C-alpha cells in the first residue's frame with residue numbers, strides 16, 4: 001500500500017515497478033501536508049458550539065483506522081436547537097425574503113470561497129473518506145462548485161404559471177420556499193452530497209439543518225464556516241454532526257421540519273418515510289441504493305467498454321449508489337472483453353489516497369470493509385468464479401482488491417444486493433430482449449449504461465430500462481443540469497437540475513374572479 005510502503009496492483013501482482021515493494025522516499029502521505037482540522041463542533045445559528053451532552057464521536061482515518069478528530073456528537077436536543085434557529089431564520093430572517101438574484105449573488109460569493117479553499121477541502125475529504133486526492137480535487141470539489149454555481153443561477157428563475165381557467169376566474173401559481181429543510185447525507189461523496197441538497201435549498205430560499213454521516217463530518221463543518229464568511233445569514237445553514245438513529249431520526253420526526261431530503265440506504269429511507277408519516281407528514285425525497293446494469297453489445301468499442309466497466313465499478317472504491325455493478329456482455333464479444341478487462345485491471349493501483357499513482361483508496365470504515373468482504377465470500381460460496389481480486393489487501397486500514405466475479409447467476413446474492421464496494425458481476429447475454437428483461441429484473445431503478453454503436457438499439461434500451469438515468473456510451477455522466485434520482489426502491493425526487501428545486505418549493509394557487517374580460 002502506498003504511504004505504508006507498498007501499494008497493490010490488481011491481478012494478484014504486488015507493485016510491478018520494483019519487484020513488489022515501493023521505494024517511497026516521499027515519506028508518509030507521499031510528502032503531502034495533512035490538512036489542519038479546524039472545525040469539530042456543531043454549527044448552530046452561525047456559531048460553532050459543543051453538543052449539549054458534551055459528547056463527541058470519533059472520525060477515523062480509513063487508511064489506518066486511527067482517530068483523526070473528535071467531533072461533537074449532536075443528538076435530539078441539539079437538533080431541536082438547530083431547527084429552532086432555522087425556523088427563526090425562515091420565519092423572520094432575510095434569506096427567504098431576499099430576491100432570487102440577491103440570494104444568487106451570495107451563493108456565488110460562497111462558491112468563490114470554496115474555490116479559494118479547494119485544496120484544503122479536497123484534502124479534508126480525502127483524509128476523512130479515503131478518496132484519491134487527485135480525484136477529490138477535480139471531481140468532488142469541481143462537482144460541488146458546479147452545483148453551487150448552477151443553483152446560484154437558478155435562484156432568480158423560480159416562477160409560477162398563469163392559469164387558463166374554465167370560468168370567469170383569474171389564477172396564477174406562486175412557488176414559495178417550503179420552510180425548514182432537513183438534509184441527511186451519506187459518507188461516499190460528503191461535499192458533493194452536501195451541495196446536492198444545500199445548493200437547491202438555498203436557491204429556493206429555505207433554511208436548513210444538515211446532518212453529515214458520522215464517518216465523514218469534517219467537510220460539512222468546514223463548508224458551514226465558509227457559508228458564514230460568504231454572508232449567508234446565521235441560522236440559514238446549521239450543521240449537526242452525530243449518529244443517524246439519534247440526530248438523523250430527530251430531524252426526520254421533527255414537527256417543525258417541512259421537508260427531508262435524504263441520500264443513503266433503502267432501509268433508512270424507509271425509516272425516514274415512517275418518521276414523516278408519524279410526525280407532521282413532511283415532504284420526503286429519497287435518493288437510495290442501486291444495482292445498476294451496464295449492458296455492452298457486440299458492436300461496442302471494446303476499449304471504451306472495458307474502460308467504462310472499470311470506472312463504473314471501481315471509481316470511488318465502488319462506494320457509489322450508481323455503480324454499474326451488473327455488467328452484461330453480449331456473447332459475441334464476451335471472451336475478448338473478459339480478457340481485456342483482466343489485463344487492464346493489472347494497471348489499477350490500490351493504495352494510499354494521497355499517493356498520486358493510486359486509483360483506489362480504502363473503504364470508508366471497518367463496517368463497510370467487513371460488509372464488502374462478506375459479499376465477496378458469498379460470491380465464492382455461491383459458485384461464482386473470481387477473475388481478479390477476491391480478498392483484502394494491505395497490512396492495515398480498509399483496503400480491498402478490486403474484485404471481478406464471472407459465472408454469476410442473476411439470482412445470486414452478489415447479483416441482487418447492493419454491495420457498495422469494489423465488486424463487479426460479469427455476465428453474458430444473447431439478445432436485446434434478454435438484456436432488457438435481466439436489466440429490469442431488480443428491485444432498484446437508479447441508473448443504467450448501454451454501450452453500442454447502433455442507434456436503434458441504444459434508443460430501444462433507453463426507453464425500455466426502468467431507471468432514473470440511462471447513459472449511452474458513457475457512465476457516471478452526472479451534471480448539475482441533469483436530473484438525478486431513481487425509481488422503484490432507489491427512491492423518488494430529483495437531485496440536480498431545476499427539478500431539484502421542487503422539493504424545496506411549495507406551489508400555491510391564487511385565484512380571483514375576473515370581470516369584464518374581453519376574452520372570456
Ligand SMILES: NC(=O)C1=CN([C@@H]2O[C@H](COP(=O)(O)OP(=O)(O)OC[C@H]3O[C@@H](n4cnc5c(N)ncnc54)[C@H](OP(=O)(O)O)[C@@H]3O)[C@@H](O)[C@H]2O)C=CC1
Nearest residue numbers: 185186212213214243244245248249264265268288321420
Ligand atoms: N445511496 C447512497 O449513495 C448510499 C447508500 N448507502 C448504502 O447503505 C449501506 C449502509 O451505509 P450506512 O452508512 O449505514 O447508510 P445510512 O443509510 O445509514 O446512512 C446515510 C445517512 O443517514 C443517516 N441515518 C442513519 N440512520 C438514520 C435514521 N434512523 N434516521 C435518520 N438518519 C439516519 C446516517 O447517519 P450515520 O452516518 O450517523 O449513521 C447518514 O447520515 C451502504 O453499504 C450502502 O449500501 C450508504 C451511503 C450512501
Ligand SMILES: CCCCCC/C=C/C(=O)O
Nearest residue numbers: 189192320321322476478
Ligand atoms: C462524478 C461522480 C459524482 C457522484 C455523485 C453522485 C453520487 C451519488 C451516490 O452515490 O449516491
